[in-house]
Amino acid sequence: MNIFLENFQPLSLNNGFALSSFTFQFPKRYLIVAPSGRGKTTLLHCIYQIRKDYKGKIAFSKTIPSLTILWRNHLSIVFQDLRLFPHLTLWENLQIKRVFHPHLVKESQLLEWLDFLSLADLRFQRVEHLSLGQQQRVALLRSFLQPMDWLLLDEPFSHVDEATAQKMAILIEAILKERQAGCMITALQSSSPLSCDFCYVL
Amino acid sequence: MSYKYLFRLQHQNFPLLRLFLFSLAATIGILLISIILQGYQDLYPILRYQTSVFKKSTIILYKPVSFWSNFNRKQLFFTQEEIEVLSKQPFVHAVTPFLRSAFNVTAFIDHPLLPRFYTALFLESIPKNYLNIASWDWDSTSKVVPLVFPKHFLHLYNVAFAQSQQLPLLSEGMIKRLRFRLHLSYGNRQKVMDAAVVGFTEKFQSVLVPPSFLQWANRYFRGKNPPPTRLLVQLKNPLDSQTALWFKEKGYETLNPWEEVSKVVFILRWIVIAAVGIGGIIFLLSLALIVATLQWVFVQNQVSLRILYYLGYTPKQLAFYYQCLGSLLLILGFVIALFATSWLRNRYLSLLENYFSVVPSEFEVLYAVVIVAVVVLLVYWWWVFHRLSRIVKC
Known part of the structure; x- marks a missing residue:
């Protein structure tokens, strides 16, 4: 599923960017680099269809009947502010997303990932008691629990050390291959633990 | 799809006790309305048909x-x-x-053994079906004119008049055996006829004769009946x-004392309306409190609800928990109110049975309460869905 942007410009930004015509080719990987406040997050939120304060058009090459279907089956996102449920446990935070596709990722697979990211022992802890870095990993794992055409990652490595970032990159790589999905990553610098096809600086 | 984790999330910080108390208030409102309406329904026929004052x-x-x-x-x-x-x-x-007489009437007793008795009279007449008298017929061949006398007159005669005048006391039976003579006159015409008291009445304070007699007499003396x-x-x-x-x-x-009675009923009816109105206000206020509480819950959980929406939950799925819980509390309220009404009704019916033959009407309030409950629940389901859609989509 390609994503087309036409005369796109976020409205809420003073020094924001504008794209006259741009296509996110499926299933390529895009690294979007910009300093804070340029509109990286806004761009992802606009593509994810949870913000409408932009000029121009965003279109998908597939017809998608509803936003719910878009979010359940086509786009998966890791929010910059993570948006986990602090009063639920790590495990419940994953399950609340997994209910839509309970057979996509087996529980043993999920446990393996948790173990790989050093979260297995924490799975019955409330998320509010986890560190930001740990929460970031939970949010990443949550985004793996659905079918997807695109994985949108909003500064996914901002709160973790390099070693952990590498581990996360390995998992992302595996998922993108398995699901044959494209990826957009936003970052402050042009270096990323995940290899990308294109790098754009806004 | 499993709702387990969604419900667990939505159940956190949910003011269940507060909502329960509000639905209890709603229950009291419904109870007040239903018991008063049912009571009115049950009491009205008794008032209408079974008390001496009201049945007239x-x-x-x-x-x-x-x-x-x-x-x-x-x-x-x-x-x-x-x-x-x-x-x-x-x-x-x-x-x-x-019918009333348009001529002069005097009645007298012409019997050698009895004291002389003489009185001026007037006559009135009503159809037979208003009186409980067997021999209430007269035609031109009849020898005796039947009279119906007010019981009250006889009572006054016995307790006051006869005592003061040293006259004999008269029982109903004695009077029925007496033969009176009626002297009818107008202008040059006059007639003397035999008459007998055939019955007494409590309802009418008048000396009554059969309509056929009065019609004949009015025609005879005056040519027509007076207005x-x-x-x-x-x-x-x-x-x-x-x-x-x-x-x-x-x-x-x-x-009759009938006007006073209708005033009492008028007041009673307004008391019923006022009580039902108060019940209705209690019910509506508690519904408003329930709605306000849920509105507060939605705003409080706005962030969570939006995240759930972005994760792929539909507003319908998000509304389900609040719809179920609210409905459960409301249904519980309605059921409690119905049971309480039914219990209280049995209590007052068994009390009333001591005084009246009660033929209880159907438990009609049941249908009304069920209909109201269905309407309230439908509106509630729609409102929750509508509210939640607005909150997650804005």
């Missing part, structure tokens, strides 16, 4: 007498037109004018306060 659906109507009436006696007459207007009123079942001054009116519902208002407007007066 026949009243006597007349026009008030004043000093000025002396100059225009026609004021007291009911015209044919007026009678027709009256009988066309929706609350009137039937109108029967009293009526009193009407017997059968009402459809003596408790209808509108009836009294209508009579008042027309300037008619009635002989």
